[in-house]
Every structure is written in structure tokens, then in C-alpha cells.
Amino acid sequence: MDGDVAVTTLPEGTNGFPQECKRTEEQTNRHSKHTPVPNGFPSSNGVGEGGANGRQAPISALKQNGLLQTLAAGSDQTKADDVNSELEHAQQEWDALESIQPVQVEDLAPSPLISFNEALQHFQTTDLGHILKTIQPTVRRTGLAAITHFLFGPPRLHRELVEERDLVFAIAQCSLDNSQPVHMRVLQTVYRKLTCTRVDCPRYGPHWENIGFQGADPATDLRGTGLLGLMHALYFLMDPETLPLARDIYKMSQHPVQNFPFSVMSINVSRIALHTLREEVLSKECNRRQQVVGVLNEFYAATFLYLYQLWKTEKKTISDSGYVLKEVELYAKKNPKQILRRLDGYLQERRAGIGHRTSPDALSHSNRSPGDRESRASSQGGREGKEMNFTGVCELPPEMEGEARLI
Numbered sequence: 590m591d592g593d594v595a596v597t598t599l600p601e602g603t604n605g606f607p608q609e610c611k612r613t614e615e616q617t618n619r620h621s622k623h624t625p626v627p628n629g630f631p632s633s634n635g636v637g638e639g640g641a642n643g644r645q646a647p648i649s650a651l652k653q654n655g656l657l658q659t660l661a662a663g664s665d666q667t668k669a670d671d672v673n674s675e676l677e678h679a680q681q682e683w684d685a686l687e688s689i690q691p692v693q694v695e696d697l698a699p700s701p702l703i704s705f706n707e708a709l710q711h712f713q714t715t716d717l718g719h720i721l722k723t724i725q726p727t728v729r730r731t732g733l734a735a736i737t738h739f740l741f742g743p744p745r746l747h748r749e750l751v752e753e754r755d756l757v758f759a760i761a762q763c764s765l766d767n768s769q770p771v772h773m774r775v776l777q778t779v780y781r782k783l784t785c786t787r788v789d790c791p792r793y794g795p796h797w798e799n800i801g802f803q804g805a806d807p808a809t810d811l812r813g814t815g816l817l818g819l820m821h822a823l824y825f826l827m828d829p830e831t832l833p834l835a836r837d838i839y840k841m842s843q844h845p846v847q848n849f850p851f852s853v854m855s856i857n858v859s860r861i862a863l864h865t866l867r868e869e870v871l872s873k874e875c876n877r878r879q880q881v882v883g884v885l886n887e888f889y890a891a892t893f894l895y896l897y898q899l900w901k902t903e904k905k906t907i908s909d910s911g912y913v914l915k916e917v918e919l920y921a922k923k924n925p926k927q928i929l930r931r932l933d934g935y936l937q938e939r940r941a942g943i944g945h946r947t948s949p950d951a952l953s954h955s956n957r958s959p960g961d962r963e964s965r966a967s968s969q970g971g972r973e974g975k976e977m978n979f980t981g982v983c984e985l986p987p988e989m990e991g992e993a994r995l996i
Contacts, residue, residue: 699788702781703774705824709882711771712816717759724758726751728868746872746881753881754866761817761863765808767792775819776807782826783839783851801842801851810853814863818856821889825855830936831890838897847900849907858896861918862889870925891932892921 746754766772777789783800790796793805802810811818825835842851862885865871875884896917899905905913921928 700774700777702778705827708771708775708823712760720759720762721755724755726755726758743869743872747876750875750881757881761815763816765811775823779822779826801853803853810856814856814859818859821859822855824886825890834894841901847906849910857914858889858893861892861921865922870922887929891928894932894935895928
């Protein structure tokens with residue numbers, strides 16, 4: 590027929606390729622002149638085994654027959670199957686993971702604030718017999734010191750108050766226990782009252798430094814006074830009359846120049862109050878008022894007030910903290926009645942709306958014995974040669990005859 594083009598058919602090889610092509614490929618030592626294309630089809634000469642009866646087939650015919658579309662669809666189907674398999678495997682791994690931990694209860698429902706009396710009742714109803722066996726409520730004196738104290742020292746505490754006094758020293762031996770809800774409520778109440786927040790904070794973390802602890806765990810700083818250090822702070826913050834004073838002291842502790850760690854300073858004041866009680870300096874006042882805890886709380890607040898006024902008016906800084914604490918302890922032990930009267934006067938002026946105004950000279954020299962002035966002069970003289978760093982709860986002095994140490 591006119592116009593027909595003759596097609597010469599070459600004999601096929603074993604793989605369906607023409608023999609001429611096969612010989613050429615063998616001669617080039619594996620360097621074929623036929624360029625492969627996707628799906629394994631040659632660029633122009635046809636197909637191998639995929640052709641019908643081994644004959645060449647135009648690509649247009651393959652397209653018409655839908656072969657390319659079928660191969661492409663099959664490839665897409667394989668990819669889809671792989672993706673589904675990976676998703677199924679990922680879902681199995683996800684299901685095998687542990688369930689997500691819920692949000693801490695402290696972040697969802699804040700614990701109710703606790704009053705001092707409620708916390709005290711907890712200790713009164715808790716069996717502390719094993720602790721009471723280890724306390725040392727009075728100073729052990731022997732020889733001349735015992736005779737002098739008996740003749741000229743303060744009166745002994747009334748017998749009916751001994752149990753209450755021993756409870757105070759037992760609380761000072763109690764460590765902060767995470768498993769005790771009352772302990773945690775006391776800790777959270779102190780934090781929330783100082784920072785004016787309404788939610789609880791995590792048990793551990795750097796946020797405790799915001800209220801003057803030295804690290805992520807307040808229990809570390811409480812080793813010197815135990816739960817008594819927290820109880821005194823709780824009393825200070827939960828009493829409506831002393832709360833403004835506590836806030837003033839806390840504000841001073843945040844001063845850019847005169848700052849100090851509030852909670853650590855408070856623990857030091859608790860230590861001073863505890864030593865004063867052990868040395869029976871407060872026995873007379875306790876006998877007069879027929880209570881121990883109330884007198885000790887007020888003595889703590891009064892001592893903290895004296896320290897605050899001294900710190901503020903004499904422009905003390907953190908480098909003076911060791912000397913200030915020594916001076917405050919010496920004055921408080923020698924003048925417990927004046928210390929308590931100072932607090933009464935301060936609170937009366939608060940009630941009257943006058944505000945507490947005391948000149949630096951009055952604070953520095955009023956109600957101070959010659960021994961106090963000499964001690965102050967010697968400490969100032971020694972400050973030039975040696976600087977004392979504030980390291981937290983003051984270490985108790987070496988045990989001497991007639992002195993007691995916290996167990």
C-alpha cells in the first residue's frame with residue numbers, strides 16, 4: 590500500500606532485545622548506548638519484555654492503552670500504603686507511651702491558708718514522745734555557775750508551764766516533712782502572705798529565693814530551728830497587728846542597697862528567741878502571763894522589730910549582718926522587758942495611725958548598757974581588719990560550760 594513505511598524486524602535476543610543492540614552492548618563492556626528512562630523503558634527503540642511478542646510498541650500506543658497511567662497509579666498506591674503503615678506504626682508507639690502526667694494539684698486548687706492556732710494544735714495532738722526525749726530545754730550549769738544562777742538568776746518556770754515549754758523545743762526539732770499536709774500548708778501560707786499571691790507554688794524551685802531562702806529547698810535553711818522557724822514566720826504574718834510590720838521588713842529586704850534574705854533573717858531571730866527561752870531569761874514574763882508560746886511569739890516579733898529599726902536607721906547592708914545579729918542577740922537577752930515594751934509602743938502607734946518614728950540616735954543609744962556600747966565599739970573596730978560574710982543561719986558557738994546547743 591502506498592505511503593506505508595516498511596519496518597525491519599531484527600531477530601530478538603534472549604532478553605527480548607534485538608541481537609544487534611545486544612552485541613553493541615557487549616562490545617562496549619557494560620557501557621550501553623541505550624539511555625534508560627523511568628519505568629525501565631528505552632528512549633526510542635521500544636520495550637523489552639514488556640512488549641507484546643517481544644515487538645516494539647510506540648509510547649503513544651502505551652498511553653492509549655493506559656499502561657503508563659496504570660503504572661503511575663500503582664506507584665502512588667505503594668506510597669500511600671507506606672504512609673499508612675508509618676502512621677499505624679507511629680500510633681502504636683504513641684499508645685505505648687505512658688499517659689501524660691496531670692497538672693499538679695497545687696496549680697489547680699490552692700490549699701487553704703492555715704492559722705497559727707490550727708498549726709499549733711496539730712503539734713499538740715501529734716505524738717512527739719521520741720523527740721521530747723532528746724530536747725534540752727534549759728542550760729546545764731555546774732559548779733559556781735549553777736550556784737550563781739540559783740541565787741541571782743531569773744526565777745524558774747512554773748511547773749504547769751513546763752509541758753508547753755517542752756513542746757516549743759520539740760517543734761524546733763521537727764523537720765519539714767512533705768508527707769505532712771499541715772507542714773506544707775504552713776510553708777505555702779508564709780509564701781503566699783509575703784508575695785500576696787493566691788495560688789500555691791511548687792515545693793522545690795528558685796522561687797523560694799524570692800522570700801529570702803537560700804536555695805530551691807526551704808528545708809535546708811530550717812535545719813537550725815526546725816518547724817519553729819516557720820511557725821514564728823506564720824505567727825508574724827497571720828496576726829493582723831504584726832502583718833504590716835512583717836510587710837515593712839519584707840519590703841526592706843528587697844531594698845537595692847540594704848537588702849537581706851528575709852526568711853533566713855527570720856530564722857536567725859527565731860534562734861535568738863529559742864536561746865533566750867533556754868537560758869530562762871523569759872521565765873519571769875511567762876510566769877506572769879501564764880503562757881510560754883504567746884510570750885515567745887511576741888519576743889520573736891519584738892526582736893525582729895529591733896533588728897529592722899537598727900538595720901534601717903543605721904543604713905546596714907548585708908556585709909554588716911553578722912555583727913547586727915550579734916548585737917541584737919546581746920541586747921535582747923539582756924533587756925527582754927525593754928524589747929517587749931518596744932513592740933507594744935510600736936503597735937500602739939500603729940493603731941493610733943501615727944506611725945513609728947524613731948531617730949537613729951535614739952535607737953543607737955537608748956536603753957543600751959555600757960557593756961552593749963563596748964561590744965559595739967569592739968565589733969566596729971574589728972570590722973576594719975576582718976569582714977564577716979552572711980551565710981544564712983548562724984552557726985551555734987562552740988559548746989562551753991554552762992551553754993547549750995541545739996541538738
